[in-house]
Amino acid sequence: MALMDLANPTRFLALSGRVLPWLAGLALATLAFGFFLAFRAPADYQQGETVRIMYIHVPFAWLAMFGYSMIALSALGILVWRHPLADVAHKAMAPIGAVFAFLCLVTGSLWGRPMWGTYWVWDARLTSMLVLLLLYLGLLALRSAIEDPNQAGRAAAVLSLVGFVNVPIVKFSVDWWNTLHQPASVFRMDGPTIHSSLLWPLLVCAIGFTLLMLALHMAAMRTEIFRRRLRVLEARAAAEAAYA
Amino acid sequence: MFGEHGFFILACYGVSALVLGALALWIVLDGRAVRRRLDELEARGVRRRSASRENG
Numbered sequence: 001m002a003l004m005d006l007a008n009p010t011r012f013l014a015l016s017g018r019v020l021p022w023l024a025g026l027a028l029a030t031l032a033f034g035f036f037l038a039f040r041a042p043a044d045y046q047q048g049e050t051v052r053i054m055y056i057h058v059p060f061a062w063l064a065m066f067g068y069s070m071i072a073l074s075a076l077g078i079l080v081w082r083h084p085l086a087d088v089a090h091k092a093m094a095p096i097g098a099v100f101a102f103l104c105l106v107t108g109s110l111w112g113r114p115m116w117g118t119y120w121v122w123d124a125r126l127t128s129m130l131v132l133l134l135l136y137l138g139l140l141a142l143r144s145a146i147e148d149p150n151q152a153g154r155a156a157a158v159l160s161l162v163g164f165v166n167v168p169i170v171k172f173s174v175d176w177w178n179t180l181h182q183p184a185s186v187f188r189m190d191g192p193t194i195h196s197s198l199l200w201p202l203l204v205c206a207i208g209f210t211l212l213m214l215a216l217h218m219a220a221m222r223t224e225i226f227r228r229r230l231r232v233l234e235a236r237a238a239a240e241a242a243y244a
Numbered sequence: 245m246f247g248e249h250g251f252f253i254l255a256c257y258g259v260s261a262l263v264l265g266a267l268a269l270w271i272v273l274d275g276r277a278v279r280r281r282l283d284e285l286e287a288r289g290v291r292r293r294s295a296s297r298e299n300g
Contacts, residue, residue, distance in 0.1 A: 049246040053256045060260075099267045107256040114249040212264070216271055223275035226282055232292055233285045240290070 007085050009225045016218050024215040031208035037201035044198065053111040055202055058186070059209040060104035064132055065167050067097030067213065071139070072164040075157035085221075087153040088228075090160070091143060092220035096213060098136035105129060116180055124173035125181035132170055135163040149228075 034055065044051035071093050077086025108126065109119045120126065139156050146152035169176075174183045185193045192199055246253045 048249065049253060050249045052246065052253050056256060056260050096267065099263060103260050103263055106259055110252045110256045110259075114252050216268060219271050219275060223271065223278055226275070226278045229292060230278055230282045230285070233282065233290045236292075237285060237288070237290045 007083065009085055009088070009228075012085060013222060013225060016222055020215060020218050020222070023211060023218065027208055027211035027215050030204065030211055034201060034205035034208045037204055041198055041201045047115060050111060050114055051198065053107055054198070055205045056209075057104060057107040057111055058202060059206040060100050060107060061129065061170075062206060063209055063213050064097060064101035064104050064129070065170055066210070067093050067100055068132060068135070068160070068164065068167055070217075071097065071160045072167075075160045078153055078157040079161075084228075087157075088221050088224045089217070090153065090157060092224050093217055094136055094139045094143070094156075096216050096220065098133060098140065100213065101129065101133040101136055105133060121180050123179040123181055124177040125170070125179050128166060128170040128173050131166050135160075135166060138163070149231075 038052060038055040041052075043049050071090055074086045074090035074093070077083045078090060105126075108129075112121075113119050139160055142156050142159055143152045146155055171184075173179060174181055186199070186202070194202070
């Protein structure tokens, strides 16, 4: 059986119905363990206790970019294969990704105040992350502005592919421009520069938040499939009422 | 508890818990509302053409 055959809405509902409770439980357990490690980890020699913000801020930033990458992949599925599940995945991820991008900006701002002396600067990293949030909000607005769901899906797919250019800009902004934001300290060609006593709690928290995002996405996809079925049934009920 | 910057640390965790909790709640409640309306229509005998095939 081809992968495309497996990815049909009915099979997805059956599979996700079994997987979702376990995925949500695993996400919460991993996050609980991650926070346990995070609050037992030593304070940073420069930043002191505020380094504990890193354990949520950094996963939010990674996942805001991951969510948009998933959206761009789904956009290819919409435009190239016109796959209905790709459109469902695309639509379901937008509000979730927007929340992660928003939380990245809020926690970063609250971390910046004690460390930099300001909540906000228009440097390349902060600005490109704000652009990412605006792209997410743009996708939500575009879908709600176009009445025909198929047309809305295609328009949102085009916008998300154009907007994907911003993802590498977010990632490499700290290398390409002189920014107040620190350079990458985990995903580097020469390996992480962060001490293992801080790195491991960060990675566990990142895995926990990733599982949480996937669980939320799966739940939102299930609702979107049911919503499309509801739309079909409502149209049929209206047609039957008109003939009666 | 977290030194002089405790407010910023607690605010980060508090806002994150609140916003993520609200997102999860919205997804769950939205899903329930859609399923309830779907069940109501199916109870009235309105079904998709493929429903009988899927149910075997």
